[in-house]
Amino acid sequence: MTDTVFPTLSTPAGSIPARAPRWNRQRRSQMPSHRYLDAHTRVEIPLVERDWPTKRLSEAPLWVPVDLRDGNQALAEPMDPARKRRFFELMVAMGYKEIEVGYPSASRTDYDFVRLIADSDLAPEDVTIVVFTPARRDLIERTVASIDGIANPVVVHMYTATAPTWRETVLGRGRADLKELILAGGRDVLDLAGGLPNVRFEFSPEVFNLTEPDYALEVCDAMTELWDARPERPVILNLPATVEIATPNVYADQIEYMHKHLARRDGVILSVHPHNDRGTGIACAELAVLAGAQRVEGCIFGNGERTGNVDIATLALNLHAQGIDPMIDFSDIDEIRRTVEHCNRAEVHSRHPYVGDLVHTAFSGTHQDAIKKGFAEHRARAARLGLPEQETEWRVPYLPIDPADIGRSYDAVIRVNSQSGKGGIAYLLQTEYGIELPRRVQIDLARHVQTHTDAHGREVTAAELWEIFQHAYLAPDAEAEVRLTDYEAAGAAAGAGERSGTRIALNVRGEEHVTTHEDVGPVDALARALVEHGIGIEILGLHQTGIASGSGSRALALVEYRRTDDGGIAWAAGLADSAITASLDAVIGAANRVGAAHRIGLGNRITERTAPISCA
Ligand SMILES: CC(=O)SCCNC(=O)CCNC(=O)[C@H](O)C(C)(C)COP(=O)(O)OP(=O)(O)OC[C@H]1O[C@@H](n2cnc3c(N)ncnc32)[C@H](O)[C@@H]1OP(=O)(O)O
């Protein structure tokens, strides 16, 4: 077989094969992709130089939640008055200063909610109320009637679709005709609300992202002319990606084009309103801000038509995660989520950025290991610098922000299943029970846990881990063949100048034996006594830790021992009120395991199971 030679294409980055080599070539699918035009064919952007790619985000834009309008119109069951009110109160409490409260000409509920704001002190005086209307006089009239008497700043937001398909198919108008319809709507707004000093205006060329840029510009400039946009009374031009159809760089180009070419720019607040059809609404909003947008409309956690409005919670927390104050309070994100879920009657996904139930949880071993080390490093660095942990620079791997910033505890950060490793297991036992396990026990325990998770296939809680630990290392008393019935440490009973050893009283298979061992402490004395009774174990190491229980703490001791018959190495544990008793219990536990293994001929299997593994 000879190698196929492929023609090459010259690119700025060098040469690449024009076709993939045979082993990498894929078959054409049966998908009718040819039916769809690419974004650049659908809308041409006359932008030759772009500044947005080199810009950086440096402050929060003006946020405008549209949950009560755009989010609401996407719900199978729109919000009732109580839900609307609760959602509104939440947004106020979070610090939003401009809130779109409804589409007053659409429904009684929407209208009445605006009236409630007019007739009560529900809206603090620094909160701007936005009401939404199409460019139809009858509907504008109803909208303006709804805001009668509101003392707060108000924005009357008028929209009409401007993209070719909408012009031709939905509204049945050419470019000039449609512009005239929009201007007529604009005049109606001016006529009915222009005299109200607290009212400003907003215009959205719906489906801006599919509108020819020169036409969008022409219509927007005509509107700011009509509404006399000035810095003292700016007009909001809101440029929606009503149906997201392109990569975010295209939207950024469109926004930068408008930003650079709009008339009366200093009298315009440039706003964006991305949807999320391609799943890139967040990127669209972020790049649009780089491209000159000053204001972002969206929904908290991204409810909205089809795949939703851009999620302004994620946008805000993305800023937070890069050191920029989002100007909105997310310090109790779970309470925010509960309210949003209640009002929308829709659940937030467990993987939703920042707020999902699982987004701060690692199941996989290497992630858990890194997080555990990261937490330890964080705490140590905070202590070294003399800073509170919550003020210390965050560098914990795999956790983009400190869960505590948004009111999350660390409880769920590490959860154990079959994908987990020693680090996560040790972390859970440490955080839940205060048990500090030495590295080699972590490795050994992880194998017991792995056997369990492989057999059961589900997550293991900290309580279950503790059970697995007890089963693996703590000897059940009932089966004990060897018991320590008494001991007396060296010197405890001796008079001045006398030498005396440590006295060990053992009950071995029902018989009492007392031995004395010179120059050693109780643990070694016990090991020697066991050898004298034919139970050969060599204590390699002793580790003492604590275990916190509801009523206080107990001592937990772990001995690493070698069986003198076959050299197998294993661990046993003891749990008692004092460290010395726990240590002696651990040695007795080891002895009973050795004895039991002898009796039922499992010596080799136990050795194999508990021998240290090479990465120890
Ligand atoms: C992208 C967005 O989110 S846009 C907002 C969408 N939200 C909603 O539609 C929710 C609320 N809407 C409603 O309750 C109703 O549609 C209403 C009250 C606004 C209007 O109801 P209806 O008068 O029964 O009209 P309907 O909705 O069937 O059709 C809309 C009509 O308005 C026209 N129209 C649609 N949008 C606009 C607009 N922005 N400006 C002017 N006219 C418009 C349409 O061409 C159509 O006219 P036609 O009847 O001459 O063909």
Ligand SMILES: CC(C)C(=O)C(=O)O
């Ligand atoms: C009209 C605008 C604001 C809108 O809701 C959209 O385009 O989705």
